[in-house]
Amino acid sequence: MATLGNSTNIFWHECPVGKLERQRLLKQKGCVVWITGLSGSGKSTLACSLNRELYTRGKLSYVLDGDNLRHGLNKDLGFKAEDRTENIRRVGEVAKLFADAGLICIASLISPYRKDRDACRAMLADENFIEVFMNMPLELCEARDSKGLYKLARAGKIKGFTGIDDPYEPPLNCEIEIQQKDGVCPTPGDMAGEVVSYLEGKGYLHYQ
Numbered sequence: 248m249a250t251l252g253n254s255t256n257i258f259w260h261e262c263p264v265g266k267l268e269r270q271r272l273l274k275q276k277g278c279v280v281w282i283t284g285l286s287g288s289g290k291s292t293l294a295c296s297l298n299r300e301l302y303t304r305g306k307l308s309y310v311l312d313g314d315n316l317r318h319g320l321n322k323d324l325g326f327k328a329e330d331r332t333e334n335i336r337r338v339g340e341v342a343k344l345f346a347d348a349g350l351i352c353i354a355s356l357i358s359p360y361r362k363d364r365d366a367c368r369a370m371l372a373d374e375n376f377i378e379v380f381m382n383m384p385l386e387l388c389e390a391r392d393s394k395g396l397y398k399l400a401r402a403g404k405i406k407g408f409t410g411i412d413d414p415y416e417p418p419l420n421c422e423i424e425i426q427q428k429d430g431v432c433p434t435p436g437d438m439a440g441e442v443v444s445y446l447e448g449k450g451y452l453h454y455q
C-alpha cells in the first residue's frame with residue numbers, strides 16, 4: 248500500500264505479460280527518443296521522417312508531438328513555466344508507457360527547461376532515454392517561421408515565446424545532436440538516418 252502525491256491507499260497490480268514478452272513479440276526494444284529544440288528547428292519533421300523510416304524497416308514507433316498533444320491531453324495548459332513543466336511531465340509519463348509497451352516512442356516538444364527533460368530521463372532506465380538536440384540557430388528558425396509565430400512574438404503579440412522572451416536551455420549531455428554542416432541543414436532523411444543508426448548500434452531494432 249502506498250501514498251503517492253494526492254493518491255492514498257493505492258496498490259501496484261502486476262500483469263502476467265511483461266515488457267520482455269512484448270518486445271519479443273515486436274522484435275524490438277522499447278525506448279523514448281526525445282527531440283528537443285526551438286520552434287521551427289525541425290522537431291516534427293525529424294519525428295515524422297524517423298517514424299516513416301522505422302515503419303519501412305518493420306519497426307513500430309509512435310509520435311507524441313507537443314503541438315498535437317496540446318489539442319487534447321494538454322489542452323488545459325499554457326506556456327508559463329509551470330505549465331510547460333507539467334506538459335513535459337505528462338508527456339514523459341505517457342512516453343514511458345509507450346516504451347513499456349515495447350514501442351519506440353518519439354516525443355517532439357520544445358521542452359525548453361533542462362530540469363524537466365532530466366526528470367523525464369529519470370523516469371526511465373538511463374539508456375532507454377535518447378535525447379536528440381535540434382541545434383539550429385535561432386536566425387534559421389525565425390527565418391523559417393512556418394506558423395508566423397516569431398513575427399507575432401517580435402511584435403509583442405505573443406508573450407513568453409521560447410528563444411525571444413522565454414529561455415531555451417540546451418542539453419549538456421544529449422545522445423544525438425543535429426546541426427548544420429557548412430551552413431547547410433541535413434535533409435529530413437539524413438536526420439532520421441542518424442537516429443536510426445544510433446538505435447541500430449544500441450540494439451533497439453532487434454530482440455534476441
Ligand SMILES: Nc1ncnc2c1ncn2[C@@H]1O[C@H](COP(=O)(O)OS(=O)(=O)O)[C@@H](OP(=O)(O)O)[C@H]1O
Nearest residue numbers: 286287313314326331334356357358359407408409
Ligand atoms: N509562447 C510560446 N512558446 C513556444 N511555442 C509556442 C508558444 N505559443 C505557442 N507555441 C506553439 O506551441 C508549440 C510548442 O508546444 P510544446 O508543447 O512543444 O512546448 S513546451 O515544450 O511546453 O515548451 C510550438 O510548436 P513547434 O513550432 O512545433 O515547436 C508553437 O507552435
Ligand SMILES: Nc1ncnc2c1ncn2[C@@H]1O[C@H](COP(=O)(O)OP(=O)(O)O)[C@@H](O)[C@H]1O
Nearest residue numbers: 286287288289290291292391393432433434435
Ligand atoms: N531538415 C530540414 N530541411 C529543410 N527544411 C526543414 C528541415 N526540417 C524542417 N524544415 C522545415 O522547417 C519548418 C519547421 O519545421 P518543423 O518540423 O515544423 O519544426 P518544429 O516542429 O521544431 O517547430 C517546416 O516548414 C519544415 O518543412
